[in-house]
Every structure is written in C-alpha cells, then in structure tokens.
Amino acid sequence: MKRDPDSGGEGRGSVVPTISQVAKVSGFSRATVSRAFSRPEMLTEETVRHVKEVADRLGYVPNQVARALSTGRHGNVALIVTDVANPFFPPLIRAAQLRADQAGLCVFLGNSDEDPAREELLVGRFIGQVEGLVLASSRLDEAHIRRYATRRPLVLINRDIEGITRVLIDTAPGVAAAIAHLAELGHRHIAYVSGPTTSWSNQQRRNAVRREAEKRGLKVIAVPARPPSYDTGRLAAVQIIASGVTAAIAFDDLVAQGLLAGLAALDVEVPKSFSVVGCDDVLGETTYPPLTTVSARCADAGDVAVGLLLSQMSGGMSGEIRHKLNSHLVIRASTGPAPVKRRSR
Amino acid sequence: MKRDPDSGGEGRGSVVPTISQVAKVSGFSRATVSRAFSRPEMLTEETVRHVKEVADRLGYVPNQVARALSTGRHGNVALIVTDVANPFFPPLIRAAQLRADQAGLCVFLGNSDEDPAREELLVGRFIGQVEGLVLASSRLDEAHIRRYATRRPLVLINRDIEGITRVLIDTAPGVAAAIAHLAELGHRHIAYVSGPTTSWSNQQRRNAVRREAEKRGLKVIAVPARPPSYDTGRLAAVQIIASGVTAAIAFDDLVAQGLLAGLAALDVEVPKSFSVVGCDDVLGETTYPPLTTVSARCADAGDVAVGLLLSQMSGGMSGEIRHKLNSHLVIRASTGPAPVKRRSR
DNA sequence: GAATGTAATGCAACCGGTTGCAAGTCAAGC
DNA sequence: GCTTGACTTGCAACCGGTTGCATTACATTC
Numbered sequence: 199m200k201r202d203p204d205s206g207g208e209g210r211g212s213v214v215p216t217i218s219q220v221a222k223v224s225g226f227s228r229a230t231v232s233r234a235f236s237r238p239e240m241l242t243e244e245t246v247r248h249v250k251e252v253a254d255r256l257g258y259v260p261n262q263v264a265r266a267l268s269t270g271r272h273g274n275v276a277l278i279v280t281d282v283a284n285p286f287f288p289p290l291i292r293a294a295q296l297r298a299d300q301a302g303l304c305v306f307l308g309n310s311d312e313d314p315a316r317e318e319l320l321v322g323r324f325i326g327q328v329e330g331l332v333l334a335s336s337r338l339d340e341a342h343i344r345r346y347a348t349r350r351p352l353v354l355i356n357r358d359i360e361g362i363t364r365v366l367i368d369t370a371p372g373v374a375a376a377i378a379h380l381a382e383l384g385h386r387h388i389a390y391v392s393g394p395t396t397s398w399s400n401q402q403r404r405n406a407v408r409r410e411a412e413k414r415g416l417k418v419i420a421v422p423a424r425p426p427s428y429d430t431g432r433l434a435a436v437q438i439i440a441s442g443v444t445a446a447i448a449f450d451d452l453v454a455q456g457l458l459a460g461l462a463a464l465d466v467e468v469p470k471s472f473s474v475v476g477c478d479d480v481l482g483e484t485t486y487p488p489l490t491t492v493s494a495r496c497a498d499a500g501d502v503a504v505g506l507l508l509s510q511m512s513g514g515m516s517g518e519i520r521h522k523l524n525s526h527l528v529i530r531a532s533t534g535p536a537p538v539k540r541r542s543r
Numbered sequence: 544m545k546r547d548p549d550s551g552g553e554g555r556g557s558v559v560p561t562i563s564q565v566a567k568v569s570g571f572s573r574a575t576v577s578r579a580f581s582r583p584e585m586l587t588e589e590t591v592r593h594v595k596e597v598a599d600r601l602g603y604v605p606n607q608v609a610r611a612l613s614t615g616r617h618g619n620v621a622l623i624v625t626d627v628a629n630p631f632f633p634p635l636i637r638a639a640q641l642r643a644d645q646a647g648l649c650v651f652l653g654n655s656d657e658d659p660a661r662e663e664l665l666v667g668r669f670i671g672q673v674e675g676l677v678l679a680s681s682r683l684d685e686a687h688i689r690r691y692a693t694r695r696p697l698v699l700i701n702r703d704i705e706g707i708t709r710v711l712i713d714t715a716p717g718v719a720a721a722i723a724h725l726a727e728l729g730h731r732h733i734a735y736v737s738g739p740t741t742s743w744s745n746q747q748r749r750n751a752v753r754r755e756a757e758k759r760g761l762k763v764i765a766v767p768a769r770p771p772s773y774d775t776g777r778l779a780a781v782q783i784i785a786s787g788v789t790a791a792i793a794f795d796d797l798v799a800q801g802l803l804a805g806l807a808a809l810d811v812e813v814p815k816s817f818s819v820v821g822c823d824d825v826l827g828e829t830t831y832p833p834l835t836t837v838s839a840r841c842a843d844a845g846d847v848a849v850g851l852l853l854s855q856m857s858g859g860m861s862g863e864i865r866h867k868l869n870s871h872l873v874i875r876a877s878t879g880p881a882p883v884k885r886r887s888r
Numbered sequence: 889g890a891a892t893g894t895a896a897t898g899c900a901a902c903c904g905g906t907t908g909c910a911a912g913t914c915a916a917g918c
Numbered sequence: 919g920c921t922t923g924a925c926t927t928g929c930a931a932c933c934g935g936t937t938g939c940a941t942t943a944c945a946t947t948c
Contacts, residue, residue: 229937237936
C-alpha cells in the first residue's frame, strides 16, 4: 500500500501521472515518451508535439528521482558553510546559487555551526544525492576530506589541502597593506584579534600580520575572539586597551564591529585615539565609523568554486587547481594617526 | 557505457559497491541486506552484524536516490527565500535548517531575488525531489501557490493565503507601539519608508502605521525605498528631511540603517533632531546610534515553518493553520523627543 | 527491381534499492 | 509425533525513468 493516492499530499484523489500513463494515452511506447523529453531531436516534430500535448493535459512531469537513478545524474550540488548567519557567507552563498542555477543545478545548503561532527553528518547525508560538493571553511580533518573527494568531485573554499581543488581568498597582501598603513600612521604597537585556531584564514592572517609587523619593527600582541562574533569582539576591547596598543586588526569585520562598540563603551574615540582594521569587507560603510578593512570579494569565491566544481563534474579537469583570489586594503574612517602619547593611568 | 568506473570522480578504478555486491559477498539475499539497514529489527542480531561488517569492508553506503524511488520518501525539503543576503533571512534559514536536521532532512535552498519567474523556476526544479516546501515572503501569485500546494505539503512565511498553512510575523502590534512611542515623544509628523508593494509584511506595516497614526492624530507621509536596502534607505534621507517630518519608521532595519547613514551625511543628528525606528531587529545594537526597532523573532518563523511542514508531511494535519508570531518594540538610542522647533530654511 | 542507407520507434534490460508474500526452520503445545 | 505459530530469510515484482540494440518503413542508388 505504498502509493495511497489519498494520502501524503499528492493530489486530491488523482494519482501523479507517470511515463506509462502518457505512453498509454498517447499510443507511443514509454521509450518514445521518455525521448520526447530528454532527446526530442531523435523524434519527429509531430511526435514530440503530440506527446507533449498529452503530457500537458495529464499534468505529467518527469520524475527527477527516477531519472537520477538511471542516469546517475541528479543535477544537485551541496554547499556546506560554517555559519549562514555570519555576514561573510550570504554573499558567497548567493553567488554560488546563481552560478549553479545557470547550470540548471539545485543546491543543498548545510550549516555546520563550526562543528566537525555536524559537518561530517551533513556531508554523509548529502553525498548520496549530489553530483558534487563545495565545502567552505571546512573544519573536517584532512583524511575525511580526502576520502570524500574520492567519491565525488569536491571543491574547498579557504582550506588548503594539496591535491584537492580549492579556492583561497588570499588576504595576506591586504593584511600586509593594513599593517603598512598603520605603520605609516605612526602606530608601533598593535593587536591582532584572532579567530578560530583551526581556520585556514585565521592562520593566514595571523602569519601575515606577524611577518609584516616584524618587517616594519612593530610589536604585535594576540587577543582571542572566539568564536568570532560581534560579542566576542566587543568583549576583547577591555583587554586590548589594557595592553596599551594603539591599533588593532581583527580577524573579520564582525569582530571589528564588536570591537568598535566595545571601544565606544569605554569612551575610546575611533580613530582619534585608537585605530581599528577589519577583514572581509562585508559590512561596507555600515559601521560607525566606517571601517577600514581588507576587502576580499568573498562573493567571487562562491562563484568560482561552483564553476570549478562544474568543470570537474564534466570531467574536463586534468591536474589539481589552487585558485587564489586577491585582496586589497580599503581605507575608510576607522584608522588614523597614532595618538601622540597614550595616557597610561 | 553509462557506468564507466574510471570517469566521473567515482572512486579510483573501484566501482561504488551496491547492495548486490554486499549480498554476494555476505552470502545473503539483497532483501536481507536491505533490511539490515532499513529494518534491522526484522533480522537476527548476528545477521545484521555480519552484513554491516561486510558492507563496511566494501565501503557500501545505501543509495539515497534508489531508496527514494522505491519508497517515495527522499527526506528532502526546500526553502525558498527572496534574498539570502538580506540579514532578515540568515537567522531564519539557520533555524529552519536546524529543525530539518533534527528530523534527518536535507534542505534545498533557493534564492528568488524577488523575481516571481525565478521563484517559479526554482519551485519547479525542487518540487520533484522534495517532500515539502517552505516559501518565505513568496512573490508568486496565489493561483500558482495553490497549485503547488496540491502537489506537495507547503508552508508559507509572511504570506497570507487562506487555506494554506502559513506563519506570519505579525509586526502590527510592534509598529503600533512604535507610533505610540513617537507620539509620546512629541512627534506630530512622521514618514513611513516603505518596502516592496507586493510584500505582505509591507502592507501589514503600512496599514499599522496609518491606523495608529490616525488614532493619535499624527500625520504620515510615505517615502519609498525599493528594493529595500541600505542604499535605498540612504537615498531616502534627502526626501524625508525635505518633507519636514521629525521621525521616520522604516520597512526594515536595513533601510533604517541606510537612513541613519543618509541623515549623518546631511548632518542631521539622531536622535537629537530626528528619530528613526527600524523593523525586524536583525542588526541588534550594531548600528550607530543603536536602533530602536520592532523586534520580531524572525528566526522562530523558520523553526515553526519547518515544524508545521513536518507535521503536514506526516499526515497529522487536519485543518488549515495560520500561525502568528508576536512582535514588540525595543527602544534603543535612535529615538528621542521631537526637536522643539524645526528650523525650516 | 534489388540492394543499401537512414530515420523513427519499440523491446527489454537496467539503475539500486524496498516490500508483500511465501517458504523454511525450530520450539512449544497437545 | 504432529500441529501450530513465531521468527528469519528469500523470491520476485515494483518504483519511474533511460538507453543499447533490433525492427520497421521509407527514400536513394545502381
């Protein structure tokens, strides 16, 4: 009794028409009906017209699942992110969707909440019904990722694993520019407000800060904001001010924005007595004051990743690909000359 | 040659094991292997153990697509929103995902970009491979929605169609409270910065503003911000100031935030010489000054919608459901007493 | 007019699972 | 010892499409 026409929400008493019904009514075979939809050029125009007309009248729509089973192609891809609600992701998701749409693909979205176990669960659930996956900022360990990559085409965003196609938003140049910018403004002692330890982006940024600061003779302290959010950024303000630095560069814009709020609460004026730099440029000019930040065109990452996935799916892929997206510094109003002398109480 | 083991990214030369392989190796029938995974309680523990062990060794994973074909249940639902990048949606999406996850479902996400044609395309693509859909702020016309609802369980968010299960974020009380708040602060002439004409929420809010303003003898003008965004909000500032009102309530927080920026650019101090109220409370305290807004717990809408969808899918649904979510005013720092006298130049 | 080629359509196997029903096994009950 | 029933497993049909190959019809060529 698995196809009770009066339950399960499928039509009010009328069964969903299948290819066989259309075949019977139109007088052609199932094969012909199938071809009328998937390879009409094999048939007479007349036949196609007739079949489609009957199909329309019956309300027939080819069953995607059945098609997927016999062809092995389902036209689905999966995109897994760590946190939909982090403003870094929505533009990326949007771009990825758009690209997938153009190729006629549907996208599954998964939200791992930065939890590897959850991410693994999601991948497991998705992998059977997609043709390929994109993992953004994956927290899975390398072995797992490699295993999945043998089962399906797979593209990583902001995770650098040799042999796996990946799209990396290379913020190092932008971060270096930010440090240079601060140095030129006279800052000698700065803070890096760091993000998740397991994040490739965080390692990337932390190293870039260290390297460039060393080069220019700046002192850097690290202050954590974990998980990276408005709130943890705000909370970091006290510690940062207490440390006596005159500027901070944050793991991302959200943390920077929180930091701005935290500083405001402490009556520290930005940029007059303290400078703040963000990362990702996802908030635009909406902060107060408008944030100087490392702009990274994160939306592009989604677009490129799906593009690479597509070409990998169609088999037109030879070697491994390591696609880098560039970054640059956008100077707005949250950075200014170092205060002449910090009043240490 | 549709299953060429060396192409398509499926394993390095080794085919994906099917139920038949496991059957052959384990010595049991395909039926038994199937049951070992889907109804283990029908089998001896011993048998289950053995089958699973062989499956593990071979790397067998049940094929979701095949399962969906024979059972009619694919364990997928679709969620279509108008704009992932609008901060209203991410929390909603996240909540919906979470709820779906708990039920073991995968979610397809679609982005309609406020375009009915696009939305229709997406629904068409999804509907064949999901057990149910959630349409948030749908822009489809009623007839289409009704048609889809006969094919699959369907839940609407912020769209009020009789006979279709829907979740409505009722911002009217909050908006009324906002108008009352402004009236008490002495404002007599205010602006409503309106959103999409076809949006149920917009109609709801506009009416609530009118009603309450009339009741309190306030004058209201309408200024459009379309599509609703930071930029259109910013641009509306000039017109609003020119109109001589002393306060504005915006369609959503994003528009309100843009308005704040536009006002700042015009050197209008908020809340000293102008008051601004937002809607949705999706930005928290991150604006400058922190925004007085109508809080609506939009994340709940996602959770509730998927919950309703689930019960509808399991057939335990009798009549129609119209679930209302309440709203209230959150007073922060963007509203203040009306300026004693507006200097009209 | 027979041989050859080409285009349209049908046959039947297949994709990888699920499941109603029947068959077989074994212990308990009479 | 035979019947009964519970429990475990297998058989085979089925889900709704796709596709390699065979068949048929018809036009072309010699």
